[in-house]
């Protein structure tokens with residue numbers, strides 16, 4: 001199995017200097033669910049000069065409406081209203097509520113392009129819930145989309161044509177890197193690596209900040225040093241011709257401090273535990289798919 005990278009994708013989406021958006025939708029983009037990920041993706045669209053008036057978000061939580069309205073988008077609590085004028089519908093609700101969200105909309109869809117970002121909800125489940133619906137792309141983005149540094153895996157069946165694939169690519173690419181996978185099952189791996197991935201790095205940051213405090217730094221000092229180090233390491237890894245293992249070796253002086261730290265991690269089999277953690281995430285993604293297939 002291998003992943004294909006869209007040739008136009010870049011590690012970081014940059015805002016265009018023109019006022020015309022590269023995202024060509026023949027109507028509005030509707031979001032069903034206006035939570036964390038919807039807001040992150042809307043941020044990307046707006047950074048690409050997509051007109052906020054052409055975005056409508058259906059979100060039941062009134063407390064989120066002010067935040068959404070501040071982005072300039074239209075807000076409703078009526079899913080049916082949201083999809084009425086939409087050319088693209090982005091399903092951004094939790095997997096567990098997908099069936100109850102889609103069943104009442106079954107007769108309302110007019111063959112719009114549907115992009116689902118829900119973890120573990122397969123295209124066959126989505127299609128079945130909507131009565132054999134063909135025009136569906138599955139996406140697995142991540143929260144750094146909020147600052148246009150996201151990473152998204154995309155998958156669609158052969159029923160989805162090139163124009164729809166390009167539109168889905170452009171919408172998600174507004175939030176960062178995009179790559180297509182050839183098999184739907186690979187989205188479980190994408191979910192484990194990049195969908196959930198930001199949480200692993202935050203977890204490491206939490207541990208380093210705590211360790212810095214234990215070693216005598218203030219919380220502010222430990223935080224500043226940890227975050228800047230994470231930023232520097234990520235920027236180096238993205239821009240360097242060397243793979244991460246070589247960059248790690250470059251830091252590691254013989255019998256030095258880094259060697260002492262890495263040996264401690266190796267003795268504790270930290271790398272094995274990380275692999276097990278990602279396996280657990282991928283397994284959970286597959287379990288969600290099985291659970292929802294029977295709904």
Ligand SMILES: NC(=O)C1=CN([C@@H]2O[C@H](COP(=O)(O)OP(=O)(O)OC[C@H]3O[C@@H](n4cnc5c(N)ncnc54)[C@H](OP(=O)(O)O)[C@@H]3O)[C@@H](O)[C@H]2O)C=CC1
Pocket residue numbers: 032033034035036037038058059060061064079092093094095097100101117118119140141142143195196
């Ligand atoms: N968070 C992440 O890092 C990522 C999440 N995803 C996927 O994105 C999806 C959304 O996740 P996230 O944004 O974090 O979740 P959130 O809970 O932040 O957002 C989902 C929103 O949808 C609302 N909602 C619930 N029922 C309905 C309904 N019937 N109609 C419309 N909206 C409804 C929820 O309200 P309420 O709170 O009342 O339920 C909530 O505000 C999930 O399927 C997740 O798997 C994918 C990649 C990364």
Ligand SMILES: O=C(O)[C@@H]1CCC=N1
Pocket residue numbers: 119191195196
């Ligand atoms: O934790 C989750 O299930 C979602 C999907 C990937 C990131 N957050």
